Amino acid sequence: MILRLVLLISIAVLSMSNAFALEKKTFCIYDPVGKNGPSMTFLADIAPKAINWGLSVELKAYTDEKVASNDFKAGQCDAALLTGLITREYVPFGGTLNAVGGIISEKGINQVLKALTNPKAGELLTQGNYEIVGSYPVGGVYVFVKDRNIDSIEEFSGKKISILNGDPQSMKLAQMVGASPIGTSLATLSGQFNNGNIDLLLMVPIGYNVFELYQGLGKNGGIIDEKLLYGMMQLVTHKDHFANDFGQKMREYILSRLSDIHKLARDSKAEIPSHYWIKTSEETKAEFNKFKQDIRLAMRDEGTHHPKALRLLWKIRCSEAPTRAECTIPE
Numbered sequence: 001m002i003l004r005l006v007l008l009i010s011i012a013v014l015s016m017s018n019a020f021a022l023e024k025k026t027f028c029i030y031d032p033v034g035k036n037g038p039s040m041t042f043l044a045d046i047a048p049k050a051i052n053w054g055l056s057v058e059l060k061a062y063t064d065e066k067v068a069s070n071d072f073k074a075g076q077c078d079a080a081l082l083t084g085l086i087t088r089e090y091v092p093f094g095g096t097l098n099a100v101g102g103i104i105s106e107k108g109i110n111q112v113l114k115a116l117t118n119p120k121a122g123e124l125l126t127q128g129n130y131e132i133v134g135s136y137p138v139g140g141v142y143v144f145v146k147d148r149n150i151d152s153i154e155e156f157s158g159k160k161i162s163i164l165n166g167d168p169q170s171m172k173l174a175q176m177v178g179a180s181p182i183g184t185s186l187a188t189l190s191g192q193f194n195n196g197n198i199d200l201l202l203m204v205p206i207g208y209n210v211f212e213l214y215q216g217l218g219k220n221g222g223i224i225d226e227k228l229l230y231g232m233m234q235l236v237t238h239k240d241h242f243a244n245d246f247g248q249k250m251r252e253y254i255l256s257r258l259s260d261i262h263k264l265a266r267d268s269k270a271e272i273p274s275h276y277w278i279k280t281s282e283e284t285k286a287e288f289n290k291f292k293q294d295i296r297l298a299m300r301d302e303g304t305h306h307p308k309a310l311r312l313l314w315k316i317r318c319s320e321a322p323t324r325a326e327c328t329i330p331e
Helices: 002-021 038-041 046-051 064-074 094-098 106-115 168-177 189-194 206-211 247-258 258-270 282-301 307-320
Strands: 023-030 054-062 078-084 130-145 160-164 180-184 198-203 222-236
Touching: 023 038, 023 064, 023 206, 038 258, 046 054, 064 078, 064 160, 094 130, 094 222, 094 282, 094 307, 106 130, 106 307, 130 180, 130 247, 130 282, 160 168, 160 189, 160 307, 168 180, 168 282, 180 189, 189 198, 206 258, 222 247, 247 258, 282 307
Parallel strands: 023 054, 023 078, 160 180, 160 198
Antiparallel strands: 078 222, 130 198, 130 222
């Protein structure tokens, strides 16, 4: 009896010691819905997982992405979950995963993120003291249009297009098609689209309900069924706030959860009524593919897209679909 009591006390003391030894970390999470939104819900299991890594993680929700980024930059967050548009500022290689036409399928995403779990990839995902420790695909980005007659690249000319957070890729698209750029943020884009101030909005399907975009689509609007790119949320850290192997552990952990991540994206797309999808011909799809390649190469030549990231994406696309026209000349 006495021996058992001593054993129980020893276990309790050991447990308390481990709890006190945990390093406290704050993860600032951009979620447009807030603390009960999809990002916060999906990432909730990071806290118990991190205990095994000696960390006590607090998830802090932000509905304004720029505020989350600024707090992270100021050191108030050890890590931040932000869109790839923002993380490009911290780690260009990671931000290039959002390149137009860079990834073409869920299979491609799986291959890309598996490649990035190679320990040598950690160097590419680090810039100064910033490191991308995880990329969460949130679904394909499509063009939401106010008028479903806008169903080809030629029809974009002269139309007002949303440029989210000054995104240089969207700006390049606007320049190349002759569209009028309208600056937006994640806090304002829904109002501008729903009120008719924007003709073209680049958005993932999850935004349909989150931002109530059905109001802007109305009876005449639609969504062109040609995927421009895969949107990415990325977890970026102050590298010196964590152990050297934290990034590797996180990337491997996210890879293990890809099936759940893909399901969230598919479910969001399935929630959009079928009549909104604008079917495109094979000829139009080929035009889009050529146009997407032109944007990627222009962004590379201007120094915005990371050339090694583009080459990785090209290799994976062409291993998946070797008959694509672009596969004769490496990017």
